[in-house]
Amino acid sequence: MLEVHDLSAAYSGKHVLKDLNFSLQAGEMLAVIGPNGAGKSTLVRVLSGILTPQSGQVLFNGKDLVRLTPVERAHLIAVVPQARSIPPAYTAWQVVMLGRTPYLNWFGQTSAQDDELVHLAMERTSTLDLALRLVGELSGGELQRVLLARALVQTTPVLLLDEPTTHLDLQYQISLLKQVQDLIHRPAGWALANGHGAPGALVVLHDLNLVARFADRVLLLVQGQLRALGTVSEVLQPGLLSEAFGIALDVVQNPIGPHPLVVAR
Amino acid sequence: MEKKHTARPYWIALLLLAAAMLLSILVGSVPISFAAFTEALRSGTETTAGTILFSLRLPRTILIAMTGAALAGSGTAYQGLFRNPLADPYLIGVASGAGLGAVAAMSLRWPYTTLGLMAVPLAAFASGLLTVAVVYALAKVGRAVPASNLILAGVAVSSFATALTSFLMLRSSGELRRALAWLLGGATMSGWQPVLALLPYWVVGLGILLTLGHALNVLQFGDEQAQQLGLPVTRVRRLIIVAASLTTAAAVSFAGIIGFVGLIIPHILRLLTGPDYRRLLPLSLVGGAVLLLAADVLARVLLAPQELPVGIVTALAGAPFFLWVLRRSRQANFWS
Numbered sequence: 001m002l003e004v005h006d007l008s009a010a011y012s013g014k015h016v017l018k019d020l021n022f023s024l025q026a027g028e029m030l031a032v033i034g035p036n037g038a039g040k041s042t043l044v045r046v047l048s049g050i051l052t053p054q055s056g057q058v059l060f061n062g063k064d065l066v067r068l069t070p071v072e073r074a075h076l077i078a079v080v081p082q083a084r085s086i087p088p089a090y091t092a093w094q095v096v097m098l099g100r101t102p103y104l105n106w107f108g109q110t111s112a113q114d115d116e117l118v119h120l121a122m123e124r125t126s127t128l129d130l131a132l133r134l135v136g137e138l139s140g141g142e143l144q145r146v147l148l149a150r151a152l153v154q155t156t157p158v159l160l161l162d163e164p165t166t167h168l169d170l171q172y173q174i175s176l177l178k179q180v181q182d183l184i185h186r187p188a189g190w191a192l193a194n195g196h197g198a199p200g201a202l203v204v205l206h207d208l209n210l211v212a213r214f215a216d217r218v219l220l221l222v223q224g225q226l227r228a229l230g231t232v233s234e235v236l237q238p239g240l241l242s243e244a245f246g247i248a249l250d251v252v253q254n255p256i257g258p259h260p261l262v263v264a265r
Numbered sequence: 266m267e268k269k270h271t272a273r274p275y276w277i278a279l280l281l282l283a284a285a286m287l288l289s290i291l292v293g294s295v296p297i298s299f300a301a302f303t304e305a306l307r308s309g310t311e312t313t314a315g316t317i318l319f320s321l322r323l324p325r326t327i328l329i330a331m332t333g334a335a336l337a338g339s340g341t342a343y344q345g346l347f348r349n350p351l352a353d354p355y356l357i358g359v360a361s362g363a364g365l366g367a368v369a370a371m372s373l374r375w376p377y378t379t380l381g382l383m384a385v386p387l388a389a390f391a392s393g394l395l396t397v398a399v400v401y402a403l404a405k406v407g408r409a410v411p412a413s414n415l416i417l418a419g420v421a422v423s424s425f426a427t428a429l430t431s432f433l434m435l436r437s438s439g440e441l442r443r444a445l446a447w448l449l450g451g452a453t454m455s456g457w458q459p460v461l462a463l464l465p466y467w468v469v470g471l472g473i474l475l476t477l478g479h480a481l482n483v484l485q486f487g488d489e490q491a492q493q494l495g496l497p498v499t500r501v502r503r504l505i506i507v508a509a510s511l512t513t514a515a516a517v518s519f520a521g522i523i524g525f526v527g528l529i530i531p532h533i534l535r536l537l538t539g540p541d542y543r544r545l546l547p548l549s550l551v552g553g554a555v556l557l558l559a560a561d562v563l564a565r566v567l568l569a570p571q572e573l574p575v576g577i578v579t580a581l582a583g584a585p586f587f588l589w590v591l592r593r594s595r596q597a598n599f600w601s
Contacts, residue, residue, distance in 0.1 A: 048493045074495030081493075087348075087485040089540040094482075101483055102495030108479025108543065154494075 001026045001200055002047075002158050007056035009039075009046050016042045017224045020056070026157065027184055027198035031211040033235075034221035035245050040204045043221070044162045047202070049073045060158070074102035078154035080161040083143045088136020092146045095135050096122055099150035114153075121152040125179055141172030148179065159201040165210065173207070177214045208249075208262040212236055220244055236260055274538055278551040282330070285558035289326040290318065292562050297322070324457045328519060329561045329575070330554040331460070331467055333526055335516035337553020340527020341534075341545050342474050342509040345481035346502065347410050350532060350590055354513040355524035356416055358423035362396025363389040363510070363517040365426040365433075372433050382462035382519075389514035390466065396422055397510055459519040470512035471550060477505055478543030485540065523576045525583020526553050526560075532590055 002024040009017040017039045024030050032040050045051040047058060049065065058065040060076050068076075078099070086095065099121075100114045122128040125145045135143055144164055151159055161180065165173035184201055205211050211218055211232065218235035220228040222244045228235045241249045241262065248265035291297045297305070297314055305315035336354060343352040343359075354360045370388035403418035404410050480501045483491045492498045516523070530552040531545060538544050557575065560582070564573040 045489070050489050050492060070492050070497050071495040074493065077493075079490070079493045081490055085487045085490070087540065089535070090482075090485075091539075094541070098483055098486070098494055101479075104479065106476060106479065108482065 001061060002202075003057075003059045004047075005057045005059065007046065007058065008054045009042055009051055010054050011042075011051075015054075015224055017046065017053075020226050022219055022226065022229055024158065024200045024202055026200050028216040029181055029184055029201045029203060029214060030217050030219060031215035032202060032204045032219045032221060033206075033208065033211055034227075037223075038221040039224040040221055041162055042224075044079065044160050044202070044204060047158075048077055048079045048160055071102050074154060074156075076156050077158045077160060078151035078156040080144070080147050080151045080159065080164050082163055082166060083140055083147060086135055086143065086147070088134060090135055091132055092122070092127060092135055092138065092142075093118065093131040095146055096127075096131075096149045096153055099153035102154060117153045117155070118149075121149040122146075124152065124183070125149040139172075140167050141169060141176070144168060144172065144176055145179070148176065152183070157197070157199050159199050161201060161203040163204050163206060166206065173210060174213075177203075177210060181214050208236065208241070209259075212259040212262065213257075233260065236262060274544070274548055275551075278548055278555070281555045282551050282558075285555045285562075286326055286330060288562055289329065289558045290322045293317075293322060293565055320456060324460050326558065328460050328463070329557050331463060332516045332520040332523065333553040333555070333557025334550040335467055335471065335512045335553070336523060336526040336557065337530035337549040338471050338474050338546065339509040339512040339516065340553075341531040341542070341549040342477065342481070342505055342512075343527070344531050345484060345542055345545075346505045346509065347415055348485060348487070349410065349415055350535075351416055351528070351587070353525065353528035354509075354516070355423075355522065356528060356587070357397070357419035358400050358421075358426065359393050359397050359510060359513050360517050360522045360524070361423040361426040361430070363393030363514045364522045365396075365430045366390070366392030366514070367518050368430045368433050372437050382458055383465070386463060386466045386514050386518040389518045390511050392426075393510040393514045393517070394507065396426060397506055463515050463519055466511055466515040466518075470508050470515055473504065473508035474512060475546055475550075477501075477508070478541070478546050481505070481542035481546075482540075485542075521574070521576060523557070523579050525579050525586065526557055528590070529583055529586050530556055532586075 004020050004022050007017055007020040008015065020043070022030075032043060034040055042051065046053050047065070049068070049070065052066060065073060065076070096118050097110060097114065100110065100117065101108070103114070104110060119128070122131060125148050127142065127145050127149055130138060130142055130146065135146060138146065148161075148164070151161075159180070164176055164180075168176065180201055180203065184198055203215070205215075215232055217230060218228075218232055219226065220235050220240065227244055228237075228240050236251050238249055238251050241251070250263050250265050251260050252263060254261045291299065291302060295317060297318060301312075301314040302318065305312055305318045309315055309319070339359075340353045343354060343357060344350055346352070347357075354363075366388040367385050369392070370385050400415070400418045400422050401410065403422070404414035406414065480496060483494055483496045484498070484501065486494070488498050491501075530549050534545055534548050534552055538548065557579070560578040561575045564575045564578045567573055567578075
């Protein structure tokens with residue numbers, strides 16, 4: 001669905017991403033991991049059209065994303081940003097409705113169908129009872145779910161989540177990723193709305209144990225280069241991780257669950 | 266689900282506007298009683314009251330109302346554009362920059378005809394646009410425009426423009442001295458000519474601004490998110506700057522440099538009706554008109570029969586307000 005070919009990107013001449021090749025399939029959660037400065041957020045910025053790649057291509061079903069207008073791109077890719085820069089005085093409902101922007105006219109006129117989609121997305125992310133609250137009053141976890149709902153009403157086949165669990169309490173980290181996973185694997189009702197089928201999600205994550213628990217595939221970035229790409233058990237290898245993060249890490253069998261555990265030695 | 270957008274705020278605003286306009290027409294060095302007012306409405310310019318009303322008071326009232334609307338409208342747009350509650354055409358220096366352009370045009374040739382008068386806002390627009398570009402470039406740090414930088418750059422550029430303006434006025438003699446009173450913010454040019462000369466700029470500038478509510482809402486989330494939500498950010502920003510500067514130029518050209526209206530009105534309205542720019546923009550036009558009309562009435566009444574420049578009144582009210590906003594935004598840190 002989303003294919004990345006020989007992608008390189010740079011900030012003021014300095015390489016941040018080098019010759020990346022990977023793809024994102026519909027219905028999968030691809031986790032992007034790597035040490036700080038590996039280029040994870042840059043990857044999100046390039047894929048969402050904020051930063052123009054230096055070379056290489058990002059194709060959606062064969063269409064070059066770089067050449068699309070912001071509106072066309074926003075029909076295909078929705079981003080869940082980190083919850084920091086959200087103006088506090090809007091209501092949660094208003095914030096989610098802004099996800100409909102690519103479908104609205106210049107005046108931002110909304111229709112009953114837009115209302116319905118917002119309602120559905122807020123229901124799905126358990127934020128409906130927050131609809132009339134100001135987002136400045138919400139907890140980090142609530143706000144992050146509101147932003148997820150905003151991305152959902154964009155009804156795009158691709159979701160990009162940039163460290164959505166940073167600053168969240170543990171229970172919110174898990175419930176948020178559960179919701180994303182649920183959407184991808186069981187898109188019932190949702191797929192009907194966007195006509196693309198199940199979306200695919202690229203999620204930048206710090207916590208390797210969340211990766212082990214939720215990701216379908218994992219992409220390990222080191223210094224802007226793809227170090228490994230594969231299933232959880234293929235990428236979460238002690239050798240690979242220790243080298244990438246510069247600290248001795250072990251991957252052990254979880255005594256109480258099916259997912260492996262990553263621990264510092 | 267959403268709180269219904271009621272028409273009530275608009276009705277209240279328009280009612281206030283009607284009251285302020287009536288007050289502005291009736292109050293002055295020669296007070297017009299309500300009876301004389303209704304009489305003049307019937308008989309036209311035949312009576313003295315009628316002449317005062319139609320050729321002096323009414324055009325002045327309308328000019329003041331248009332100016333107030335333009336100041337508050339552009340203030341709202343600048344605040345949204347820079348995502349900064351302290352942005353105001355006066356504080357960020359655009360007003361002074363536009364003023365310089367206006368004075369430069371007048372010093373080339375004092376405008377006696379309506380067509381000549383229409384050149385003044387054009388010059389003001391050009392130099393206002395240049396000013397906002399300079400201030401923005403000076404204040405920018407990476408992709409952000411910190412509030413303190415914006416104000417500091419505004420003060421610096423504004424001082425520079427004001428110095429040049431003073432220089433121009435000192436060099437010239439005669440008619441331009443009238444511009445001194447103008448600069449302090451008093452509608453010293455009377456009659457219908459300035460109103461007519463202003464009208465096209467005012468209509469175009471505010472007409473564009475009024476369509477930008479939704480775009481401004483999206484922009485509040487920052488350039489990156491706005492673009493990810495499908496907004497053509499660069500184009501929209503450019504359009505806002507052009508429209509807001511055109512509006513500022515329209516305001517400055519014939520009423521002088523009047524501070525703080527563009528700061529106070531959007532701020533109060535945001536507290537009253539929330540941050541939705543689709544409502545803030547139209548309401549701020551009416552609110553700005555009401556505020557400036559009230560300030561103008563005060564300016565005429567306080568030391569009657571002497572008239573204060575209205576800019577003094579708005580500054581006396583606005584500067585403390587500015588400090589209050591500054592304090593509030595520090596405490597709540599609500600913008601960053």
